[in-house]
Amino acid sequence: MKRHELSTEHDDLRAAVETFAQTEVKPVIGDFYERNAFPYELVAKMGTMGLFGLPFPEEHGGMGGDYFALCLALEELARVDSSVAITLEAGVSLGAMPIFRFGTEEQKKAYLPKLTSGEALGAFGLTEPDGGSDAGATKTTARLENGEWVINGTKSFITNSGTDITALVTVTAVTGRREDGRPEISAILVPTGTPGFSVGQKYSKVGWNASDTNELVFEDCRVPEANLVGERGRGYAQFLRILDEGRIAIAALSVGLAQGCVDESVRYAHERQAFGNSIAAYQAIQFKIAEMEARAYTARLAYYDAASRMLAGEPFKKEAAIAKLIASNAAMDNSRDATQVFGGYGFMNDYAVGRFYRDAKILEIGEGTSEVQKMLIARELGLPA
Numbered sequence: 233m234k235r236h237e238l239s240t241e242h243d244d245l246r247a248a249v250e251t252f253a254q255t256e257v258k259p260v261i262g263d264f265y266e267r268n269a270f271p272y273e274l275v276a277k278m279g280t281m282g283l284f285g286l287p288f289p290e291e292h293g294g295m296g297g298d299y300f301a302l303c304l305a306l307e308e309l310a311r312v313d314s315s316v317a318i319t320l321e322a323g324v325s326l327g328a329m330p331i332f333r334f335g336t337e338e339q340k341k342a343y344l345p346k347l348t349s350g351e352a353l354g355a356f357g358l359t360e361p362d363g364g365s366d367a368g369a370t371k372t373t374a375r376l377e378n379g380e381w382v383i384n385g386t387k388s389f390i391t392n393s394g395t396d397i398t399a400l401v402t403v404t405a406v407t408g409r410r411e412d413g414r415p416e417i418s419a420i421l422v423p424t425g426t427p428g429f430s431v432g433q434k435y436s437k438v439g440w441n442a443s444d445t446n447e448l449v450f451e452d453c454r455v456p457e458a459n460l461v462g463e464r465g466r467g468y469a470q471f472l473r474i475l476d477e478g479r480i481a482i483a484a485l486s487v488g489l490a491q492g493c494v495d496e497s498v499r500y501a502h503e504r505q506a507f508g509n510s511i512a513a514y515q516a517i518q519f520k521i522a523e524m525e526a527r528a529y530t531a532r533l534a535y536y537d538a539a540s541r542m543l544a545g546e547p548f549k550k551e552a553a554i555a556k557l558i559a560s561n562a563a564m565d566n567s568r569d570a571t572q573v574f575g576g577y578g579f580m581n582d583y584a585v586g587r588f589y590r591d592a593k594i595l596e597i598g599e600g601t602s603e604v605q606k607m608l609i610a611r612e613l614g615l616p617a
């Protein structure tokens with residue numbers, strides 16, 4: 233099979249999400265965005281459609297699909313709106329996936345059915361005020377005391393962490409020192425409502441305004457020792473694995489935004505008249521749109537390739553980093569060009585391209601900046617760290 237061919241199941245799913253995005257998300261999302269409001273009803277509908285359960289087995293309430301299915305859904309959602317898409321991406325790939333991959337049977341039973349149905353959201357707390365790219369420099373600590381972890385520290389920019397349906401956050405914390413003196417980092421599950429765990433400031437963001445992002449504060453927050461996720465001391469390595477996969481998902485989301493820019497530009501170029509012609513007749517506009525399509529198309533091939541390697545059990549770290557790097561570039565470039573095609577209207581919040589422009593930048597930052605992707609690619613090529 234060629235890597236870029238969709239199976240019937242994948243294409244049916246893609247088409248169902250496309251219909252949902254175009255008919256249910258598109259008409260309402262601009263209003264949520266302007267009010268900085270979280271779209272609970274849309275999230276509930278995505279839950280009913282099974283989107284939060286796509287890559288999980290049925291025994292955990294999932295749909296029995298694969299990670300590529302999630303990526304296709306993200307692409308179709310982001311063609312219309314990135315806040316909704318990132319809510320799904322973070323809910324699945326950062327919220328539920330660490331528990332599915334590394335959690336105990338008890339943790340899976342307690343949380344996965346709620347997370348995979350979309351009834352609840354989970355969050356992933358790695359970034360701190362003093363370090364995101366250098367995630368190994370975690371300052372949050374967790375010490376074992378009478379069978380409980382006592383957590384202290386602050387996490388920054390955590391997606392889905394403060395909604396009314398947020399059930400938990402999995403955080404990285406220093407739980408000791410290794411023999412070589414380096415910090416031992418572990419992952420610990422903290423349920424919402426645990427005393428000592430509070431949601432700090434809500435940010436005023438440039439984009440993703442209908443998604444939920446918060447600072448989290450832990451002050452002598454106590455959770456049972458059994459809330460360790462995975463092996464003690466493997467928290468950092470586990471999170472890196474989660475981020476490798478997450479990069480393919482963010483690449484898919486970026487391709488969706490890049491394609492949405494093409495969709496909107498083609499439509500608007502036909503409608504808009506200037507100098508006695510539709511602007512679609514002008515080669516300068518055609519070339520701009522042709523380049524946009526070429527970027528979206530090549531970035532899509534890159535994420536399809538990375539996803540198919542991952543599903544085949546082949547190494548995919550380099551391909552995931554390449555896909556994220558070029559897809560986020562494509563999203564950024566396309567949103568700038570689409571806004572230009574729209575002229576002054578592109579600068580107005582009433583038009584989707586203005587939202588695309590504001591939403592594109594974070595794609596070059598979140599889940600590893602573009603510089604971090606280049607570092608990963610260089611290391612995979614054997615260049616020194």
Ligand SMILES: Cc1cc2nc3c(=O)[nH]c(=O)nc-3n(C[C@H](O)[C@H](O)[C@H](O)COP(=O)(O)OP(=O)(O)OC[C@H]3O[C@@H](n4cnc5c(N)ncnc54)[C@H](O)[C@@H]3O)c2cc1C
Binds near residue numbers: 389594597
């Ligand atoms: C809306 C939003 C949602 C987010 N959601 C989450 C979430 O759910 N969970 C979570 O844990 N985090 C989340 N993040 C955090 C995000 O992953 C980090 O912002 C990102 O990893 C970058 O970290 P930083 O902001 O600390 O930047 P820094 O690491 O301080 O980087 C600053 C600049 O320096 C560059 N740089 C750093 N080190 C090097 C180097 N060695 N060589 C070259 N350049 C370098 C970076 O590329 C960047 O350009 C979110 C962020 C945002 C804005």
